[in-house]
Amino acid sequence: MMSIVLAETASDPGFSAIHAWAMATAAVIAASCGLVGTLLVVRRMSLLGDAIGHAVLPGIVVAVLAGGRAGGPLVFLGAVVAALVTVGLTRVVRAAGGLAEDAAAGVVFTSLFALGMVLVGFAPPGTHIDAACVLHGELAFLPFDTVPVAGVDVPRAFLVGAIVLLGLVVSVLTTWKLQVFTAFDPAGARVAGVPVGLITMGLLAATAVATVASFDAAGAVLVVAMLVAPAAAAELLTRRLHWMALLAMLLGVAGGCLGYLAAWRCNTSAAGMIAVVLGVEYAVAAVIAPGDGVIMRLVGRARLSWRVVCEDILAALWRAEEAVAAPGGRHVSAGRLPAAWWLATSGRIERVDGGWRLSSRGRREAENVVRSHRLWEAWLGRHADVPIDHLHPPAEWVEHHLGSAMRERLQADMDARTADPHGREIPPEA
């Protein structure tokens, strides 16, 4: 679907090279944010990403006032310093005021952000910085500030974004195992000699750098979406950190491109639309995630109830055989006919005059269900103070969940008893 939209749009005469550059810029900064965001999310530091996203502002403004230009090294330096100051100040405020960490961070980053907003007022006219851009950025203007690279006019923002992405990928790759160890078990890592403090400072600096690269395009508020949403979505979809990082970058790029195109079509804020698309990506991930996703949970529940119905039919037929020693056909209630049909098709029961009868395969499975049921009743009766008329309901539920290993353990726990508390025989393992 995405390629159709891309093809349609690319052939649209209104979609010029300017838009292609803006879209490419969105893609590279989203990839940077996805990479850094992955490490923030698994370290439960997403809120810090938010704090840094805001707190770099005074650093940037001071750098601009000191003569730095947007996307220049001075601005990056200012932002990194501001990020580290934020974290340091948070610790000081926390220790001095006895505040909880989130409250301390809240006080520090909002104050620093406000300071930045005030300082913006002192910027001389003509400086490329203003209050509105600070909040939500403006992708559409970026392609007009270009630098010639090998004869092509490349937008400065794209160039900076690409260099930052390259730098981040290289630094994360070279320190990958240290990043993983520090994130998973900081105490263990420290004892093993990993420079945990340095690694953490590096991650904070990387967050600041990714934030600054995204600032002109996304602004202080929406950069948080780029940091957190793709990484959180990726965490739902995979259980290995390196795949998660890669997936977060891809989701970021996809969100950046689709969001930009959608915004261009609808003629609305590109950064806003990108953040909306990233939110939708997360929602989709939550629905389709393997294991814990909404769909998988529904499927799991449906499969369980289907198995319960099937096993109940088998057990009912087995009990009927037990009651009347001669096996004959038994009736199955109409509501359970689909399950009965399936059991017949898979060779567990067969049709005879007057209803259904267990096949030898079905009998084996039925025996284990009944064995589970009666073993559980016997175990509860012996090891827990449960009145005899209360034993049936828990066993009716547990009988579907005991494997052969568990049945063996229960049996071992009851010194070779062969009857349940109602006096009925516990069938042997089939």
Add this chain to the structure above:
Amino acid sequence: MTEPRAGAPCVELHDVTVAYGRRPVVWNVDLTIDSACLFGIIGPNGAGKSTLVKAALGLVPLVGGEVTFFGRPLSQVRSRVGYVPQRESVDWDFPVNVTDVVLMGTYGRLGWFRRPGDRERRLARECLDRVGLADVATRQIGKLSGGQQQRVFLARALAQQADVYFLDEPMAGVDVRSQERIFRVLDELKAEGRLVVVVHHDLRTAAEWFDRVALVDRRLVASGSTAETLTPDNLRQTYAGHIDVLDDVGRAIAARERTP
């Protein structure tokens, strides 16, 4: 790496006092362990056993005293000292699998930038085999039982091939079968000539597992061979809780330093 000084004890704590913030929680511990054995650090909940171990490993700052391993500071002998933190101290939903965690044990030796290769992977497999987890090598760690998670941590420690191991409550919340497996591996480590220091709170098993013990309740009550140390009198001193004095003095220190 660095050779030990001749005759230097494996672990020596000299007059160690540890504080959280400004409040001392473990006072003036002198403890020397000079040979390979299974060593238990025993005491009631909140006695500061874990804190003492963390302080010895540089995870909590000392307010007084010093700690040496083989006669040297930890920073010079890191590769020879292994640590298994409490199981609850990490997030088991973290997106790594069992082998990833065990490989972390080799990172110290690999240095900062070298990646684990075939040799490390083979070692990780052997260590997993030793703790009985070879069949879950590629499973996500959150899908394991508590006992299996603890064994993953033990396998990681084995992969480090250290000479001294510190384990913080390795038997807490662990099923009996895992406990036996863990204890067997610890016993093997001892037989290989390594020192294994275990923070433990269950007195009943302490007597049968450890060669030597230290009884700790915010100070060292007694240490030595298990039989000679776990005496009724020592146990009464450790578990009777008659040391409100230390708590009150600690609080007084913290209060005074806050308002000079």
